[in-house]
Amino acid sequence: MAVTTVLHQASYSWQRTRSGTAFGPVRSTLAAPELQRVHRRIEHWLRTSPSGSPGLSHFYGNFDRDAVFVRRVQPRGGRSAISHLLVGPSALLTPRLALELRDWQWLPTQGEHLAPLEIRALDQYRVSLDAEAHSPEALARLTPLLSHVLATGEGVVELPPSDYAYSLLWGLQAILDGLAFDLSRRTRWKLTFETYDDRPALPSGSGVFVRFRTGAKEPASHPVYASVADQLVATYTHRSAAVRAGADPDPHPSGAHMPSPVPVRPSPASVTSKLITCPICASTVDWADPALYRYDPLMGSYAELTIPATASDTQRAQMMRTAFVRCVDPEEPGSAHYLPLAYGQYGAPAVYGFIGATKSGKTHLLTAMIGQMEKHGLGFGLRHRPLTLAGHKSLIDEQVSPFLNKSQVIEQTRLGTVGLVDVLLIRDGEGEARPIALFDVAGGDLLEIEAARKFLDVVDGLIFVVNAAELGQDELGDRTFNTVLELLEGSGRLAEVSAAVVLCKADLLRFDDPVTLWMRQEDRVLDAQASLNESADVYAYLRARDADAWTRPYREGRKATLHVASATGSDIVVDKTFVRGVRPCRVLNPLISLMAMTGVLTSPEARKIGI
């Protein structure tokens, strides 16, 4: 697969030709054959009818692996029509990005020419529609729209032109992208849309196509799918981290109001809410005034925590320090899990997962990381502390200490689990403290594990563990890598998730160039140039060993680094004990790189890591 983080653009207007006038491309960063291909696919949507709306409208389409976003205006009638196109891989140019860029008038130039756009350069123009999408008016319209989308499957759903078009599309894409799943196809629906049209005709296409067309009728909720749509919209309102109650007053109070079904409207109390996404089930939990729980080590369970009104400030602080917040996965109402209260009391949490096949060494790597952090700290002004004191102590006593002090082998991650291992609070100098949650992901077939899918919807960074002992044994690489990358690509999150590829058990390769050099370098280093050199060397080494498949996270991810590390220092085990002792080597650099790539570390040097 070609790797790119670049979007192409093209500009269309009316031109004189030998045979008259025609609406065609005047500038483009695409090569001619490619532009020709795109042109054929989206020609119908390049403009509305000549007598159509003079205002701004957009089309977003998805063709095979490419997406096209068209911005159209015709301020003085049909002959004044101008269209601008963004073209790129659908994993990059997602419906969400398109909606975020709705107000941007693109076409920055290099000299006289158009320039391809690095996806990062668009960050400053991305404007969320979360608040508008959660307005009562938008939510009321969203349920009937969603019910028809669910009923239609892949097909066209038409609505009359609406001031809520963008808000509705935003809410719809959020639900289709994160909550709804097409079981028959084992995939998520791909949303495409046109925010205004005045022509009844429509060329063929695929995916869910939502179109705001003059003459279309306002839909009532679908009789069969209304209930499901209600539930999804209700879940959506809870999950969003940007719900703001009473965002904007309705600029068109006389507009048609759909009957308001179930959607949970933001209550006045939620004006001050702080919504945190649960890293375990991806639910949104309100952290503003949650019910508190405490862990009872004797009972081995959680119990509700009531802080007496007579408690002193000190007593209250002590109880709060060890308090938990309960979260229930709406898809598994019987099960509950608990997050430390402190998880939602600092900056935005970062969620990291360790990916690799069974016996790849990821559990040992994760344990060695925590052990080295405990022993040496993270270095260069970084401070860390555990957020779950009891859980951390238990981890140290039961896993880290036997591993480091007694050289005992850690049992493999249980199959079928995505396990939260530890939650740490990281503070970079005097900057904002941010929690990081470390997850050990089982090495089984992730396709069968729904928990893994949910996890990938919330993860910020992944550590891909390459087993040095497996190099050259399977040209297809680690199946778990491929599965995770495909799931991320399918959900449109591939570009958002940073990756650190770790050549683990590198002690087995310690006499090979360039592994020798990197095994002898220092750990706990934040040096962009050294990180780049190591990444290039490890990439080259893997390619030279015909381990191309293991470099896929670098090739396809936007921000990525490669590392060598050894969690144990040697691989000889007798009676479940590493007989040569456990000596971790360079295990913290991957985690430090991931923290840099995901914005937990914010120094200028940190911002250069992974690019």
Added chain:
Amino acid sequence: MTTQPGQRLVFLDVRGVQEEATVTAVGEDPLPVGSHLRSRSLTLEYVDGTPNEVLHLSPELGRSAGYDALDNEILAGLRLSRLCGSYPYPSCVSRLLGYEAHGEHPFALLAPYRGEPVGSTGGRILPTEKSAFQRSLLAGVRWVSAAGIAHRALSPFNVHWDGMSAQITGFSDATIAGAPRAVVGVPPWQAPEQRPGQVNGAVTDKDDVWAAGRLIYYVSTGRDLVRGDQVCDEPDLAHLLGGIFGPIGERPSVRELLDRLNLADPVPRLAVPDTDLRQWRAEFLRLRACKHPHTVDRDKPSAPSGTTPKPSEPPRRRRRLWR
């Protein structure tokens, strides 16, 4: 684990080929005090019946420093062997014959050292032998630097002399050039950049030059070097050792020292850089440039196509997918 007669050893040779041999005789060969390795003289009989005298190095039991020391010996031996390729192996450095690095009881097999440590002769050799000592020691240092490693602990205890030429042995503190410097070696043979409180930067090919110069002074004069300017009092050495004991930035390379002795580079060819790795590093950089174009200089922006598609072609008829 104690090596005993009758024991079968399985190991890799320097090309990575597995070998097997049986121990037929064992003798003690103590290494200097402070070493983390234990050495024994072994007589091996290979599967084809060939006998061979070897030096068997293994880590002291239960000491992780011993594993590191053995790794360093193996690393140095492998890199020197790879550098030599099909050329005759240089006699001025010890030679790795085989190793077992990953097992429960790792070991290295070396060709027996030549002669005795030059320190065992009280640091004195015949005046007529000084020149041969200088030439062969510097040739050995040159081979080491060409292999991309630094010995870091040259001293009268690990540089051997057999009356004809010197041989550098004892690579248990060796490391690869580019690794961070550390406190290594023992006074007075410790270069300034390896002393406590002065460690800084990464290992270079000049790190061994200081100790080699000091050793040449010691063997040639029989005296310890107390001040760097003492070399000026020795007309025979002043030219050769000039600049060695100053700041590392001004320290001559071993090739410059060989030049001062009017000797050609003993390394017939430099190790050929791994073209495979170079090729894939270039691919990495291309990928990076594609993902992050702002990381490379792009003097020519993508020009618009001069042959744009014909506008407004009639739409193609295709099967309607939306129902």
